[in-house]
Amino acid sequence: MARPSWISQAARIAWKDLHIEGRSREVVYTMGFMAALVVLVFSFAFISGREVTVGPDVIAGILWVAVLFSGTVALSRTFDRERESEAIRSLLLSPVPRSAIYAGKLAATAAIMFLVELLLTPLLAALFSAAIAPHALWLGLLFLLGTIGFCSVGVIFSAALLRARSRDALLGALLFPIVIPVLLAASRATATLLDPAAPDLDPAFFWTRFLAALDVVFVVVGLWSFEPVVIGE
Amino acid sequence: MSERALRLMNVGKTFGRHRALADVSLAFLPGQVAAVLGPNGAGKSTLLGLLSTLSQPSQGRITIGDEQLSRHSSLRATIGYVGHEPGVYGDLSAWHNLRLFASLYGIANAERRIDAMLARVGLQGVRREAAARTFSRGMLQRLALARALLHEPEILLFDEPGSALDPAGAIWLAGELQREREAGRLVVLVTHDLAAAAAVATHLVVLRRGRVARDETRTSFSADDVRAIYEEATRGKA
Helix, strand or coil: CCCCCCCHHHHHHHHHHHHHHHHHHHHHHHHHHHHHHHHHHHHHEEECCHHHHHHHHHHHHHHHHHHCCEEEHHHHHHCEEEEEEEEHHHHCCCCHHHHHHHHHHHHHHHHHHHHHHHHHHHHHHHHHHHCHHHHHHHHHHHHHHHHHHHHHHHHHHHHHCCCCHHHHHHHHHHHHHHHHHHHHHHHHHHHHHHHCCCCHHHHHHHHHHHHHHHHHHHHHHHHHHHHHHHHHH | CCCEEEEEEEEEEEEEEEEEEEEEEEECCCCCCEEEEEECCCHHHHHHEEEEEECCEEEEEEEEEECCCCCCCHHHHEEEEEEECCCCCCCEEEEHHHHHHHHCCCCCCHHHHHHHHHHCCCCCCCCCCEEHCCHHHHHHHHHHHHHHHCCCEEEEEEEEECCCCCCHHHHCCCCCCCCHHHCCCCCEEEEECCCHHHCCCCCEEECCCCEEEEEEEEECCHHHHHHHHHHHHHCCCC
């Protein structure tokens, strides 16, 4: 038996999750519904008649609040399929490095969240007349970095709560305080990019770099801590 | 098949202040079916957790041949495990479950091997796209065995594998254990079922309160032998 590379094992685990999600679309639908609901509730509060009275700061806040709540739904399901029938035991007994399991789960969860964010953006643009087009690629990069930062912590907590009875309630309580810097950086950068009157894009540069640095720290800590967390010893 | 023995040397395991295993020294040899028996709380599942590398001993050493068994060791790939739960993905079909694990283990000619394993466990006729969650308990246990044997492990660990099987399934499973023993594999079977142990065991270990109360090897055991050994070991002082 030729031992597959770390990357190919991680990719295989991610592909398995995406393959299952592609057939069931359970997480995408649940997340999408939750995200759309959050945006609609805010739109009822902020839009009166045909007049949109909110600025880019608020739109960025609404976007990342929607990501936070819908992302938590996705993270609470991350290890559901491993918990069912004890598939996690088979995975942990395989010769796959545990860090590759983490990377695979992170990649799959982030990909699903990123897809929902891309679908959510046009809704936000339509309801709040947000100027997305001028910096669409940059916004895409922010979504990606914000999602990786959020999921890198979330996958660890989701694994830690694998066998906890009240895991859905605990996940938010543990996750939200840790991901505040990610949400802060992502929403500040998004607000600058959505502001057509912004004098320059320096703040967006700063917060994007800050977000990338946070991602590196969180992913490295995640790769290192996943094994003791998931084994539980 | 390898000739390496699995040895436990003065192995202990504690969880906080609770001592689950103490001073366990055993040798399991290739070609044996070792049945590990004992009342609830005797430490059987803890022992299996240690042998499967999912748990680490608090004291002592576990070796396969000359190599120490540890969580990071490549020896993990030499172990196959079948538990009460099938350990497969309910959303994937039998074929796709085996394809996933074949790719994680790096098995060459995976598709041919998968087809052979499905035929061996009697699942070759199952529709290729049928999700495992639609399977009966017996079919899931067959799939679990196929998954455990896919990478041709040296050591097979079974944790109450027949607990949810009907009599026909239990007979089939006993036949498979026999077959693996004849193929030279070491099979360690944790069970409460004394009759199932008698049907296949060539090595009997009885645990009581985390210690080895009896460790006996014979060419075969009758059901009466197993019952007598078990009763004597669990009645006496551990």
